[in-house]
Amino acid sequence: xxxxxxxxxxxxxxxxxxxxxxxxxxxVVGVVTLVGSVLLAGVLFLTIHSLPERMAHEGQKLQFExxxxxxxxxxxxxxxxxxxxxxxxxFIDLPDFMTPLNRxxxxxxKLAGLPSPAEPDPSTDAPAGKTEHGHx
Numbered sequence: 001x002x003x004x005x006x007x008x009x010x011x012x013x014x015x016x017x018x019x020x021x022x023x024x025x026x027x028v029v030g031v032v033t034l035v036g037s038v039l040l041a042g043v044l045f046l047t048i049h050s051l052p053e054r055m056a057h058e059g060q061k062l063q064f065e066x067x068x069x070x071x072x073x074x075x076x077x078x079x080x081x082x083x084x085x086x087x088x089x090x091f092i093d094l095p096d097f098m099t100p101l102n103r104x105x106x107x108x109x110k111l112a113g114l115p116s117p118a119e120p121d122p123s124t125d126a127p128a129g130k131t132e133h134g135h136x
Contacts, residue, residue, distance in 0.1 A: 049075060049083065055090040063094050 016026040049071065056067040070086035073079070109115075 052083065052086040052090040055087075059090070060094055060096075063089065 016024075018024050052067050053064070053071050056064045067086045067090050070082045070089070074082035074086065
């Protein structure tokens with residue numbers, strides 16, 4: 001026996017109005033859409049947030065570590081200036097200062113007559129052509 005319609009109800013109800021006890025299809029679609037869009041937005045946010053780290057991964061180790069720390073600071077403090085600085089730092093190739101400075105130090109040691117760490121001390125009994133680890 002079907003329930004009688006209320007006298008004030010219209011004959012043509014919209015599709016999203018369900019009978020008592022039936023599944024509300026519109027609400028199920030809405031919940032699935034909401035959960036899917038929140039997950040997609042989270043994945044998109046984290047992908048964009050890790051962009052500077054992925055860019056700096058091919059560079060120098062120090063540069064990569066600085067960019068990674070700046071990205072983590074931006075993630076946990078919500079100060080987006082850290083992320084912008086990390087992105088700019090990932091784009092810039094840092095110059096190599098250590099190689100010229102090491103060459104200057106070795107040349108200065110050679111001019112001063114000091115043995116450089118790469119060359120064995122002639123007063124020791126190490127065989128010629130061997131390093132301190134015994135490899136040629």
